[in-house]
Amino acid sequence: MNCKNIKEKVGIRSVLESFNHFPVKENKKTAFYFALDREEKIPSLSVDFEKNQAFDFGTGRSYDVISIVQFIKKCSVSDALKYLSQFVCITEKSSSKKLTIKRENYRIIKVQEVKHPTLVDYLKFRKVFEQKDLVKEIYYEMGGKQYFGIGFENHSGGFEIRNPYSKICLGKKDITLIQSNTKNSEIAIFEGFFDYLTFRDLEKNQSSTCDYLILNSTSMLFKAEEILKNYSQIFLFLDNDKNGKSVKSKIQNQYKNVEDCSLIYHEFMDLNEWWKLSKH
Incomplete structure (x- = not known):
């Protein structure tokens, strides 16, 4: 080529x-x-x-x-x-490497609860199957071909799509803020929705005590700056890589009472990887 x-x-x-x-x-x-x-x-x-x-x-x-x-x-x-x-060669599904699909014109065909065996197995592999009600099964058309994946909606109506072969965003990229019915003074921040699902799995036997912010990309932090001013306590569950550490530093410098929770999984890339691979 x-x-x-x-x-x-x-x-x-x-x-x-x-x-x-x-x-x-x-x-x-x-x-x-x-x-x-x-x-x-x-x-x-x-x-x-x-x-x-x-x-x-x-x-x-x-x-x-x-x-x-x-x-x-x-x-x-x-x-x-x-x-x-x-x-x-993005459509070669035999590849074991995760790829980012070229985002062209697309059409969402169907949105439903997660039922497809491939996606069920994928959630089980990520050890978050019990949180399947927090995501959707999305069928969409792109470039004249049909695909499906696990979808997580953002605030602009776009969907973060994941399956064993691809990682894309349908629609406009944005953050996702999940608030409880009561006004909370605490918020937990995650880079991706699988880390959020992992956290919800960890606290499944407890009542939620905070709101949740999923960046869906570290580059979306600027959209959360005004939101974070409303919270007196911020918990960070960011990736242990360059981008994650950069975002952590920015938040720690800009806000008070910020707790870095990545120490829990310091030997792993992120919270979900720790949840999948470590012994609990």
């Missing part, structure tokens, strides 16, 4: 999503993202989906899908092409 073919077949949105970069502002043809190499409050990376290119107003640098991968992964062109080749 040469450079020209990659640039024609691989969408820049999908590439950015694979590195956990999502739009802050967008319309049908263009969007603004936070910069790839620095923290900022006002997004400066302009992305043109039709031209499949990006421009950083802060540095004056332009990117295509290949140069974005090179910049983020600090790799050669050939290594970038290898990385991007996964987006071309």
Whole structure:
């Protein structure tokens, strides 16, 4: 697969999503993202989906899908092409590697309770099957083909979709805030919904004492900043990686009474991995 073919077949949105970069502002043809190499409050990376290119107003640098991968992964062109080749053969379900599907026009066909054997087994594998009522079974059409997965809804009506083969978002990327009927002064924060399901499984025999915020991506933290001001106690269940530690630092610096709960699973990537693999 040469450079020209990659640039024609691989969408820049999908590439950015694979590195956990999502739009802050967008319309049908263009969007603004936070910069790839620095923290900022006002997004400066302009992305043109039709031209499949990006421009950083802060540095004056332009990117295509290949140069974005090179910049983020600090790799050669050939290594970038290898990385991007996964987006071309995304429908090969025989692959055991989790991939991010190219997000094109889609249509949700059906939403129902989780019943499909593959998805039931997947929830059991993640050890959160008892929390199946908190997610949905979503059937959707994309690129003329039909797919299905476990769906978790965000505040913009979009769905985070997971199955054993893929990880995508249908619709606009956003956070998910789950509040109880009573006004709580405490909130627990998770990066992804499987960590949230894990926590709910851990506390299944207890009454909930807090609200829950699922970021659905560390890049969505800016949408939660005003929300978090309403809580006197914040519990963090973030990933033990660079992004998770960066978000933890930002929250600890901006708010009082923040408790880092990642110490519970410090030898694992996240709460769900600890729940799956450790002995309880």
